Amino acid sequence: MSAKKLDIILSNRQKSSSELIEVMQDIQGVYNYLPEEALRGVSEKLEVPLIEVFRVANFYKAFTLKPRGKHLLTVCMGTACHVRGAPKFLDEVLGQLGVQPGETTKNGEFTVETVNCLGACALGPIVALDGKYYDHMSSGKLRVLIQKVREKPGKKRKRK
Amino acid sequence: MSVAITIEALKKQAEEQKKEENKYGKIVTLCAGTGCSASGCLSVLASLRKELKNKKLTKKVKIRTTGCHGFCEQGPLMVIEPGNTFYCHIKPEDIPEIVSETLQNDKIVERLLYTDPASGKRISREKDIPFYKAQERVVLGQNKLVDPCDISDYIANGGYSALIKVLTSMKADEVIKEIKESGLRGRGGGGFSTGKKWEFCRRAEGASKYVICNADEGDPGAYMDRSVLEGNPHAIIEGMLIGAYAIGAEHGYIYVRNEYPLAVKHSKLAVQQAEEIGLLGKNVLGTDFSFDIKLARGGGAFVCGESTALMASLEGKVGEPRPKDIHTTEKGFMDLPTNLNNVETWANVPSIINKGASWFTAKGTAKSKGTKIFALTGKIRNTGLVEVPMGTSLRKIIYDIGGGSATGKRIKAVQTGGPSGGCLPEELFDLPVDFEALTEAGSMVGSGGMVVMDETTCMVDMAKYFLKFLVDESCGKCVPCRVGLSRMLEIIKDITEGRGTEEKLELLKDTAETVSIASLCALGKTAPNPVLSTIKYFRSEYDAHIKEKRCPAGVCRELIHYSIDKEKCKGCGACFKACPHGAIIKKEKTYKIDDAKCQKCGICKEACKFEAVVVK
């Protein structure tokens, strides 16, 4: 983990908790997760008690302290999607990839997460893969999607 | 570097923009909201741009990409003016025909028109489509007219004229009076009088004051705020400017949930463009009123939609609510007087200022004025965003606008207000959407989510769904919410898995009562609503689960049984191929389900074209 990258993110920040969440979003944008070393650095540089940094990192679902897979597959579990069969679809996803929500496949390829509503409710069940939305999903379409992703070995994860 | 622009110059710019637009022969409006983007409108756009370039029509045809139009089930869609021609379900391959027929020769491409399921006829003009006709799209209708990434569009459509009116001819107290008299109430779910809130904040004492736009829309099934913020961010900025002026605030925040990247992008851009021409920052439009807006992103927490939790999150802390014995209008963000309003509330402000309080009070009921945007989803034909005057009946929204059931099954309930709301049965569909009426019935207007359910939805399962959601999203600070909701979920799981008893149902109700009385914040206090409303109106389903260990809707896995009807089975093997658990075996000419392996996932039922899979 490069100390330089962290320094850039932390430069010109207020010495308080006010920019903590933004800083963590930037760190996760660069490293794909929140490394412990980075968080300790944040606590030191922004002069925020370590326990507070740790609390914020663990409270928000957007943050993860474990490294994520190359591709992030998010399944929407909102009400409209639920009524259109999202739980069955989630079972499909977990079955096909062999993981539980929040986990990464053994080969580090996919991390599966659930989200409680992506806000595209007319088009459920919805799945987001690396930030792109796919609507009216079915198990068949999912197989095709995963296959497509696997066939592009050089495709990098889209950074936000 | 910001160039100070005077009020006169802004007005002139608007006039010139309008003149520019009239030079084009045709204007094509393409919806590029998140929904349509997911259905492929960006490839349609690319195809259109390419075709226009090839045919050398770029000077004759203007393309305007806008935010969500609301008719999400029909996307990708476009409207062509003049003529108000509406095309839907467009694919990139359709573009050459649209360009040559409609844009070049004023002819209509019949197959791309919307077909009204009721009459079976094709409709060519957008304004004649029943879905749109039955609505009153005061706020959402603006989306169609502006490109959210171009401030001049907004200005050309009269944008910022309300701000100009306020800065040149109204005192702060007059603005507050106008908003109070309009009867505008919070559109995020609280339903508190916006004018009164502004007044409390104005009267509060503090070194500085803040206004916040709550765009943390977390209710699953609700996406109104996303569409308004993505599609017309300047309406919110203008509303916030007017509010800040009235309250005496110099700083503002737009807090957008993490899951809305397009809304973040568009509002950031809008703020930037407004700053560039002096609408935000020091000395707005050359007056001595200064106001700046910062963007903040949520971290993925439903509870941050609660105002005290949101403010904690803005301060860089965990989003835990605090008791509201002292209101946030007195001590909010950084312990300073803060006025927080929802996206839709802010978006209503400019038109109230421009058209006056009495224009607003003319719509709606005695206590619920104006219009409200609803996200109509679920088992309904026309899913999408719908804006109607308060007081419109649920029946009108579901049947006249929503088009009724998409599958022919009987619609049995509608869930309003998200996880804080309740499920109302078909017998109550004549109720008006009105803050008090829905609350009295055991639900609430809430932020505007409206999920339609039919006879294939199990109401006990829906109650379980909402409890699970709330248990997931609870911050965990207080005992009634953290422990109480988990106990309620435990009991409802028992009921859906065949272990329900009358005593457990009573315990469920008792626990629900405690949670609603004793919880610290509104998340906990309203959490029992889905459970209590389903027990009240769908008791027979609970009774079936408890007394007969049966799920009438065929949803709860432990209580249903999948089998194949030999009479209907054609032996095609589609179910056999589809089953991911190897639970279907061939028996002579038909297929049979192996109960031991069956996981009741329902995939075989979806695969069968002959309705031979039976669920009891």
Added chain:
Amino acid sequence: MSEYVTLTINGARVRAPRGSSVLDAALEYGICIPHLCHVPGLTPIGACRLCIVEVIKNGKSKVTTSCTLEVEEAMVIKAHTEKILKARKNIAEMLVAEAPNSRAIQDIAVRCGVKEVRYPFRHENCVLCGRCVRICDELWQSKSLGFVGRGLARKVRLPFDERPDYCKRCNACIDICPMTITPCDGPMKKGEEYFCGKCESQLSMAQESPDTCVDCRLGEGFGCVRARK
């Protein structure tokens, strides 16, 4: 502005110093309002919700925790209405079902009138009252502990689960924890938890006067403010 305000609690006129909480005022006057997360001298957080009361204003009643509510002149408080007693009893019942292995919590349940526990017992070792977090932060200025995680995953943890070098090893967090006092019959095994409620004399006293402090020994268990005296 005078140093004191006069308010009404359960019909009794109470005089309290400005800036104190309704709970402090009530306890001072011998009105029994059960509490768990409240510790005198530490910031109140209103987490356990046991001390809820009704505040009557303009004919409307609002329920809030008395520990976080500051006294105001002419405030009208009702701490033992049927609605409040029922909710308080249920909360205590939930707490016992969560952590029956704490004498403190068993005692609170008795005082709140719990007769039976209808929920299946769990075997938690922490009820998230936050006393340890606050004493570490406010008294010892150490900030070595905190509430980490959301909802059911919320736990008291050290940063990265490592004791930092600025932890003063003062043991204040353990001293003040209500889980450290086990039931009279000894610690309960997992799967063999039960609601005790054996203190007969305490039970009858508690039943007859739910709203008055009867100097019951129950309070010693959970560090009731009045028992400390």
